[in-house]
Amino acid sequence: MTRTKSNNKEKYKNLVVTKPWGSEYIVCENKTTATWLLNIKKNHKTSLHCHPLKKTGFILLDGTVQVELGFYEKVILKAPSKLMIRPGLFHSTKALSKNNATVLEIETPIDKNDLVRFKDNYGRENKPYEKKDKMKKKLLNDINFQVPKKFGINKYKFKNLKITVEKHKNAKKLANRPQNTIFAILDGGLADKKKRYVLSPGDIVRTDTITKLAGTFNVLNKITVLTISKK
Numbered sequence: 001m002t003r004t005k006s007n008n009k010e011k012y013k014n015l016v017v018t019k020p021w022g023s024e025y026i027v028c029e030n031k032t033t034a035t036w037l038l039n040i041k042k043n044h045k046t047s048l049h050c051h052p053l054k055k056t057g058f059i060l061l062d063g064t065v066q067v068e069l070g071f072y073e074k075v076i077l078k079a080p081s082k083l084m085i086r087p088g089l090f091h092s093t094k095a096l097s098k099n100n101a102t103v104l105e106i107e108t109p110i111d112k113n114d115l116v117r118f119k120d121n122y123g124r125e126n127k128p129y130e131k132k133d134k135m136k137k138k139l140l141n142d143i144n145f146q147v148p149k150k151f152g153i154n155k156y157k158f159k160n161l162k163i164t165v166e167k168h169k170n171a172k173k174l175a176n177r178p179q180n181t182i183f184a185i186l187d188g189g190l191a192d193k194k195k196r197y198v199l200s201p202g203d204i205v206r207t208d209t210i211t212k213l214a215g216t217f218n219v220l221n222k223i224t225v226l227t228i229s230k231k
Helices: 207-212
Strands: 013-020 022-029 034-040 049-052 054-064 064-069 073-078 079-085 089-093 103-109 117-118 134-137 152-158 160-166 182-191 195-198 204-206 216-231
Touching: 013 207, 022 182, 034 089, 054 204, 064 079, 064 103, 079 204, 103 182, 160 182, 182 207, 204 207, 204 216
Parallel strands: none
Antiparallel strands: 013 022, 013 134, 022 034, 034 103, 049 089, 049 117, 054 079, 054 103, 064 073, 064 089, 152 160, 160 216, 182 195, 182 204, 182 216
């Protein structure tokens, strides 16, 4: 089967994709990763689906959700929380909180056609990603994160959370942050002396892990991260 990769910058820039369970749109994107913000309505759930090729980093920003992982495991998460979803793992997210749930998903490689729906409450089994008729323009007050053009930190606020998008040459600039800070790798990473990545785009870790890795491994050219921490 021939797979046609979607060009997010052409198809999804400044658009909100409406879903039967809520909506999603891109909040940050580079050549390596696309970060989507999902708004999931109470008692609604995404399809039980997988991405055969994509690695997905999952960050719960607000609310409480039940995440189904594979066919036998269900976990309850409260914000802020994180998960890693490997390629090929079927998963589904249900919002349990009365004020809906807000989720970030960091996907790499970028390809919305890399989707297999197994079960769906809205009759979308085996159907592809949504078409243009399910999209509308983003509003001016919709969340949007920008990667620094050179090096540095862009800061944002979301309810009781502090969010940054950072680009650095030195891994030690990421170390010793507040405990339980969540780090999502958007581009670049940490590598050993043979230039083998030990932390790469789509990976999500917390402060203790990033601090340990930054003491031993180095940045190749640059590393871009998104961080989440409580104010």
